[in-house]
Amino acid sequence: MKVRKWAPMFIMMAPGLIYLFINNYIPMAGLVIAFKKMDFRKGIWGSDWVGFDNFKYLFTTPDAFVITRNTILYNLAFIIVNIVVGIIFAIFISEMVNKHMKQLYQSAVLLPFLMSMVIVSYIVYAILSPETGLMNKTVLPMAGKDPVSWYSETKYWPYILIIVNTWKGVGYGCLIYLASIIGIDRSLYEAADIDGAGKWVQIRTITLPMLLPSVITLTLLNVGRIFFSDFSLFYQVPQNSGILYSVTNTIDTYVYRALLQLGDTGMASAAGFYQSVIGFLLIIGCNWLVRKLDRDSALF
């Protein structure tokens, strides 16, 4: 009986499941490369096992702490800032009365999200370039301040990276929150109006609680990627400036620079494997936590 009831669902799901299996599950067999000394003469299965040798370089380096710290803290900051700014933007846009302006802002906020990070890096360069940049040429002289050599001062970069990431990424989250806000039952606001609640009270007591499920879903998805960093953001935007490494080096950029010379498949796979395992554990952990607090909002 149950089978008959769900059969159409499974048929509908089949293409997606098959795709997922071929595209995401079969390649997982390749994870064994992380534990092997790859020799193309012997093939993937014939290569020698080396245990955890390929992982060593990630932990024996003196930079291990810095790259792990940078990766996690930046990602945490990105998650928080993107939620806060995304929700603010979404609320502003949803409250807009002029329909055309509403569409304009919506598109304008999303536009940077569609841009390649390489282009973004040159926009940032146009602003921060030591000789011809907007900051050093126009803004700082107008404020009567000395020019700053942006690409060799570490103290500014945590802010610059967070601002750039927010500018580029906020549109995506904003769109999702906006969709949720539009989905909220209008009668709730009407009832609140009649009870004499102002805009601020409405936002606090209706909009924000109704947004919570989307916030949790987006956050959980991002937490799973917390050990992966946006390579281009940390490599292209600071123009690969060596002096800035202490604040811009993340696991991905470290692995890239480390294997420039050796090009070792096993070591590269080991880094990916490590990031995925940690991400997996984090997502399981967070989901468990969410389920304890609010069963309905959990992902699974």
Place this chain on the structure above:
Amino acid sequence: MVLSTMLTLTALTGCGGNKEASGNNTGAKDTAHKVVMAISGEQQPGQERVMAEVNKILKKDLNMELELMILPWGSTDQQIQLMLTGTEPLDLFRLGSGEAAGYISSGKIEDLGPLIDKYGKNIKEALGEEIAKSANINGFVYGVPTNIERDSTPSIEMRKDLVEKYDIDITQIKSLEDLEPIFNKVKAGEPNMTMLFGAGGVNQPATRYGGFDSLGGFGGVLANDGLESTKVEIRPATEQYKASLDIFHDWYKKGYINKDAPTSQDEPSVVMKAGNTFSTIVGWHPAYQNKEGNYDVVFAPLREHVLHSGSSGYVTLGIARNSKDPDKAMQLLDYIYGSPEVMNLLNWGMEGTDYVYIDKENNTIGYPEGVNDSNAEYHLNLGWQLPNQFIASVWEGSQPADVWDRMKEFNDKAPKSKAFGFMFDPKGYEAEITAISNVNEQYSRSLESGSVDPDEYLPKYVEALKKAGIEKVIAAQQKQLDEFLATKQP
């Protein structure tokens, strides 16, 4: 999924097409063996016609055929990697000392040593015994060097018009210090101009100025080009390094070097074109062009030309593990090393259609009537990637007619580093080398562009290298080098 099916389909049809083609060409007689060679360059519309001509010669003399694959510059590395990981037919391809260690340890290429001994008659004649098998790591010969310059002379390249305008006697330039008064003079007249341009990872002033035998670039170096001592040292800990950095830092502070040097990605030719750059340091050799951007340039050497440990291994042709018959691939390669006809065809196309002799005696050639750069059907002009450009004709106007004689002299006369012919085998030190590459990436560009104070940053650099385990790598390099030197002694 659709994409992958399409790719498989095209791959299948591609293979089918190739088989048919080779079947048709060879006719009913014995089948000619096909060798696939990959280089980088721009697609040539006349390739099919030229290759037919090449294959006529190869079939007659060797009963073989050559398929030339010209891969786009930007994606060559990825495409070669893919071909090496898969089972696509690939015999000969260009590789350098940088990738060699990785290719060897992952079993992607063949050891050419025995093959050169067996078939390399022309190769040994063209390159000399010593160079022929010099591109090796621990005896594993990864490639046959193409015939090009071996290392170069660190030189200052200056705009000719400004040199004349400010009446500079370039014969008086002997060292870095001699440049200071020149920059001073030109800067006074052209205050908005960059005196010395630096950029990227290889075009930084101190990087180009060189002066070290870097032993493959994995950690330690030999100071003073390896001419005197064979003691492997940490580069930033040497006096020599500091001395040159002090000068460049001073110039950076005086505004001679462009402010964005440590982060700029621009090519010198592009910046020169913009018209506000006076000079840059380059690696000069006799085939070096006398034009940068739109400007005529002149050169003055800043150091001696020395052959370093890996100087013959930068551009080589290797044989892929995929090769169905490495013996045949080597035979064909050796044939091209000794064949001016095939070299001319590969590099310049067909006589009459793609080029004509301008001066038969001096062996110089040029475009026929009505053909030029924009409508030429075949004008590869990539002699440095092909086996032996020294036996091919010289393009009139781009090089002096005797350029290859000069090049031979340039290569033969240069003193050799004591580690010449040595290549470090990094096996077993991967963890240290990955950490060292990160430290180098972090410090070298800032320091070698002159943008930071060596007094402050050099000690930090050395400290970071030591933490990354450079002493362990240097000990291994020293051990391998000492063993190499012992075998070299009679």
